[in-house]
Structures are given as C-alpha cells and as structure tokens.
Amino acid sequence: MRLEKFVDPLPIPPTIQPRSIRSGIPFYIVRMKPVYQHLHRDLHKTLVWGYEGFYPGPTFEVWENQTIDVCWQNELPSHHFLPVDTTIHGAEKNVPQVRTVVHLHGGRTPPDSDGHPDAWFTRDFAMTGPRFQRKVYRYPNIQRPTTLWYHDHALGITRLNNYAGLSGFYLIRGAEEEKFLLPKGPYEIPLLIQDRSFKPDGSLFYPCKPPRANVKVPCPSIVNEFIGETNVVNGKVWPHCDVEPRKYRFRILNGSNARFYNLKLSAGLHWIQIGSDGGLLEAPVSVSSLLLAPAERADVIVDFSACKGEIITVTNDAPAPFPAGEPANPFTVGMVLQFRVHLPLNHSDSPPLPTFFGSLKLPNPKAATYRRRLTLDESKDRFGRMKMLLNGRTWSAPATETPKLGATEIWEVLNLSAKSHPIHLHLIQFRLLDRRPFDVESFMKTRRLFYNGPPRMPDPNERGWKDTVRSHPNEVTRFVACFSPFTGDYVWHCHILEHEDHEMMRPLVVVP
Ligand code: C2O
Ligand code: CU
Numbered sequence: 001m002r003l004e005k006f007v008d009p010l011p012i013p014p015t016i017q018p019r020s021i022r023s024g025i026p027f028y029i030v031r032m033k034p035v036y037q038h039l040h041r042d043l044h045k046t047l048v049w050g051y052e053g054f055y056p057g058p059t060f061e062v063w064e065n066q067t068i069d070v071c072w073q074n075e076l077p078s079h080h081f082l083p084v085d086t087t088i089h090g091a092e093k094n095v096p097q098v099r100t101v102v103h104l105h106g107g108r109t110p111p112d113s114d115g116h117p118d119a120w121f122t123r124d125f126a127m128t129g130p131r132f133q134r135k136v137y138r139y140p141n142i143q144r145p146t147t148l149w150y151h152d153h154a155l156g157i158t159r160l161n162n163y164a165g166l167s168g169f170y171l172i173r174g175a176e177e178e179k180f181l182l183p184k185g186p187y188e189i190p191l192l193i194q195d196r197s198f199k200p201d202g203s204l205f206y207p208c209k210p211p212r213a214n215v216k217v218p219c220p221s222i223v224n225e226f227i228g229e230t231n232v233v234n235g236k237v238w239p240h241c242d243v244e245p246r247k248y249r250f251r252i253l254n255g256s257n258a259r260f261y262n263l264k265l266s267a268g269l270h271w272i273q274i275g276s277d278g279g280l281l282e283a284p285v286s287v288s289s290l291l292l293a294p295a296e297r298a299d300v301i302v303d304f305s306a307c308k309g310e311i312i313t314v315t316n317d318a319p320a321p322f323p324a325g326e327p328a329n330p331f332t333v334g335m336v337l338q339f340r341v342h343l344p345l346n347h348s349d350s351p352p353l354p355t356f357f358g359s360l361k362l363p364n365p366k367a368a369t370y371r372r373r374l375t376l377d378e379s380k381d382r383f384g385r386m387k388m389l390l391n392g393r394t395w396s397a398p399a400t401e402t403p404k405l406g407a408t409e410i411w412e413v414l415n416l417s418a419k420s421h422p423i424h425l426h427l428i429q430f431r432l433l434d435r436r437p438f439d440v441e442s443f444m445k446t447r448r449l450f451y452n453g454p455p456r457m458p459d460p461n462e463r464g465w466k467d468t469v470r471s472h473p474n475e476v477t478r479f480v481a482c483f484s485p486f487t488g489d490y491v492w493h494c495h496i497l498e499h500e501d502h503e504m505m506r507p508l509v510v511v512p
Pocket of ligand 1: 103105151153295424426491493495
C-alpha cells in the first residue's frame with residue numbers, strides 16, 4: 001500500500017498530571033485502553049492499545065530525586081488482536097492471552113516496581129503472574145536527568161504489546177541541567193520512531209508466519225524479526241513538523257521491535273548529540289549520522305537557524321536486519337520525517353550550547369572485581385525456527401548473572417551470531433569500554449578467544465552512560481557496570497523484541 005509522505009503534522013504526546021499528592025508523593029493512574037487512532041491521512045482509523053488511550057502514551061515529566069507512585073491499570077480486552085504464538089515461553093494456552101506489565105526502561109527502580117516479565121496482570125488485576133507483587137509502582141528517580149521509555153514487558157508477548165502501541169516517554173529533569181538553558185517548551189520535542197505495516201483496511205499488520213519457512217511451524221508463529229514497511233513517528237506515518245529558524249532539542253527513541261535506524265539530516269545539517277541513554281554526555285558531539293538500535297536514545301540539538309524557508313528531511317539508511325539485511329528502500333523506510341523551517345522566529349533563539357557539560361563519574365574498569373564472558377548464540381527451537389540465546393541458556397534456566405550489591409563487573413559479550421543485538425540490562429547504567437573483532441569459528445571449536453584486530457573505542461556519542469549497547473557480529477563488546485542500589489530480581493536481554501520473547505532474555509539477580 002502506498003501512503004503519501006509528510007502529509008500529517010507530527011503529534012506531540014501530552015504531559016500526564018498526577019491525580020493527587022499522597023503524603024508528598026505525586027500519585028498517577030495510567031489506564032491501558034484499546035482505541036481507534038488516525039495514523040495517516042489516507043488510512044482508516046487503526047486499532048491500537050494506548051496508555052490513557054493514546055499511542056504513544058502521555059509523557060511523564062518528573063524531577064530528579066522526586067519519588068512518584070504510578071498505578072498502571074489494564075483495561076484491555078481478554079483477546080489479543082495480534083497473532084499470539086502459544087509455543088513461546090509465558091504465552092502458553094493455559095495463561096490468559098492478554099497480560100501486561102510496565103517496565104521503565106533505563107530507570108533505577110526497586111525490583112518490585114521494575115516490571116519483571118512474570119509480574120504481569122490482566123484486566124482489573126483479575127489474574128496476576130507468579131512474580132506479581134504490587135499494584136502501585138514506586139519510582140524514586142534517583143538518577144541523572146535523562147530520557148527514559150516506559151513500555152510493556154509481559155513475558156512472551158512483549159513484541160505484540162509494544163507493537164500494539166504500549167509505549168511512552170518518561171523525562172527526568174534536574175536543576176543542574178536547567179542551568180544550560182537548552183531549548184525547551186515548544187522547542188523540546190520527543191520523537192518515538194517505530195516501523196509499522198498496515199493492511200489495506202488500515203489495521204496493523206503483524207506477520208503470523210516466518211517468511212520462507214521450510215519447516216512445519218505452529219500457526220501463529222513468532223518471526224525472527226519484525227521489519228515494517230513504513231516509519232511511524234509519535235504515532236503518525238511519515239509526519240512533518242513545522243519549525244522556526246532556531247535550535248531545537250529532540251529526544252529521539254528507537255522504539256521499533258527490531259529495526260535499527262541510521263538517521264541523517266538533509267542539506268548537510270548535523271546532529272549535535274548532547275545526551276545518551278543515561279543523560280548528558282561530557283560535551284556535545286557533532287555527528288552526521290545517528291545509529292540507533294531498538295531501545296537506544298539520543299538527546300540531540302538541531303540548529304535550523306541557517307535554514308529559513310528550507311525543508312529538511314530525516315533519512316535512514318540502516319539495513320534490516322542489521323547489519324547484513326536488506327538495504328533501506330530510499331523511497332519508503334529510507335525516509336522518516338520532514339522538518340519545514342516555515343515558521344517565523346517567535347522568541348529569540350536559545351543561547352549557544354556550552355562546550356562542556358561536566359565530567360562524568362563513569363565506573364572504572366580497574367575497580368572491577370569480577371569479569372563475565374557471555375555469548376550471543378544462534379540456535380534452533382524444536383520447530384526448527386531460529387532461536388537466539390544468551391550464553392547458551394534459556395529464560396527458565398537458573399540465574400547465572402548474580403552480581404553482588406555494589407560490585408563493579410566487566411561484561412564481555414561475544415557475538416557468535418550473524419546479526420547485531422542491542423543488549424540491555426535493567427537497574428543500572430553502564431560504561432561501554434570497547435569492541436574488538438575475534439575469530440568466531442575458532443571460538444566455537446575451542447572455546448578460546450583469539451582476537452584478530454585491535455579494540456575499537458566507543459563512538460564519541462557512546463562515551464556517556466548507556467543502558468543498551470549494540471553488540472555486532474564477530475566482536476567482543478565490553479562494558480563495565482556497578483550493580484546498585486537495590487538487590488533483587490531483574491532481567492537482561494536483547495532488545496530486539498522477537499528475540500527477547502523467544503529465549504534471548506535471562507534473569508539478572510543482584511544479591512546482598
Ligand atoms: Cu526496554 Cu527489559 O526493556
Ligand atoms: Cu537479539
């Protein structure tokens with residue numbers, strides 16, 4: 001289906017307000033509801049699931065160290081409108097089909113509010129999963145100001161619940177950051193980028209069978225990766241955004257199931273990246289392309305001041321799957337959105353960006369007391385479908401990643417597969433150390449590691465706090481993390497949602 005590009009204005013999700021203040025703690029209620037929404041001028045309304053009935057959900061704006069309480073409520077029907085594969089862990093026929101649980105991605109959250117995949121609940125909390133603990137989640141926001149993402153995390157159907165629309169922004173602000181006078185108000189815009197496919201009647205299309213399956217697979221069956229035909233930003237297909245000739249701040253989130261984006265601006269404009277997953281970098285970094293795997297965020301400034309009257313297109317040239325899949329069609333998924341510098345300058349521009357924000361207290365690899373070597377493996381499930389594993393283990397095997405509270409650890413992730421995987425840990429932000437090519441074949445034979453090149457430093461825009469890192473094929477990706485301030489049950493996983501739902505997720509237990 002051909003949809004005209006850049007005909008709809010970019011929607012900006014509303015900010016959510018607390019219902020009340022309970023002993024000094026703002027209390028929010030967020031209901032998940034089905035809703036028919038216009039995703040493109042020429043499409044019939046599309047059934048989506050939205051937090052508070054919006055896709056994307058409303059944006060939280062909170063202050064550093066201000067605790068908030070959120071009651072996430074499920075008001076969804078009991079049947080899913082997307083194809084549920086009952087052969088996937090947690091989605092078997094004997095569990096309720098529609099389960100939800102909310103994870104605040106990148107949040108330093110106590111374990112009972114972290115949205116463990118088994119802490120799911122159904123409509124009105126009628127049924128709850130084995131690890132369900134509380135109806136009201138508490139977020140202490142004890143972390144640097146940054147861009148977080150709340151999204152569904154229910155075991156076995158995370159890919160479907162996210163695809164249905166259960167996603168939203170969660171911004172943490174702080175006094176230190178306010179001092180830099182970054183663009184704000186109408187000049188600070190969150191951009192949730194996702195790929196989606198549609199049926200001719202306007203409904204969301206999600207495949208129920210792997211393409212070219214040469215094996216007998218169940219129906220519906222999980223696919224290796226969902227790769228969509230259109231780009232949707234803040235819930236509109238290929239939108240446009242009218243801007244003034246000045247600086248803007250964009251909080252970009254790749255919220256796709258599996259698609260990587262390599263974003264570029266036309267007219268030779270650069271992104272000035274100021275923040276990564278875990279807040280401001282030490283200094284702004286100018287980049288011509290912005291590579292974002294699913295779940296990665298980039299906090300960027302774009303300066304349109306020299307572009308009065310121009311049209312600036314955001315393009316994408318990342319192959320899908322990444323890095324060796326189909327090249328992005330420049331006429332479809334190769335385009336993302338369009339900025340039109342057509343508005344008159346309303347206020348004066350914000351002041352020039354500082355050249356330095358401040359040193360980061362990133363963990364020191366020399367302080368590490370433990371080193372883990374972990375593999376990303378390609379294997380097959382009992383139906384012959386591709387299945388990715390972490391360290392050769394499935395989700396239900398006993399926990400092996402059990403760092404001690406306060407311990408600093410180095411994780412070496414050896415990617416033995418042919419694809420890049422965004423690796424995400426709950427609870428903590430970490431520091432990427434380097435990536436180094438190694439001989440995969442000899443590792444598979446001997447389990448011994450032979451490097452065949454020097455280590456590569458992280459990209460300049462990765463040298464800040466991260467919670468999701470791209471692990472590329474034939475490379476050892478190393479990062480260092482300190483596990484605090486909570487003990488308890490968390491998870492770590494690949495953030496390609498089809499992989500996560502199909503065994504590429506493991507417990508992460510922080511022990512006293
Ligand atoms: Cu964004 Cu465990 O997830
Ligand atoms: Cu993966």
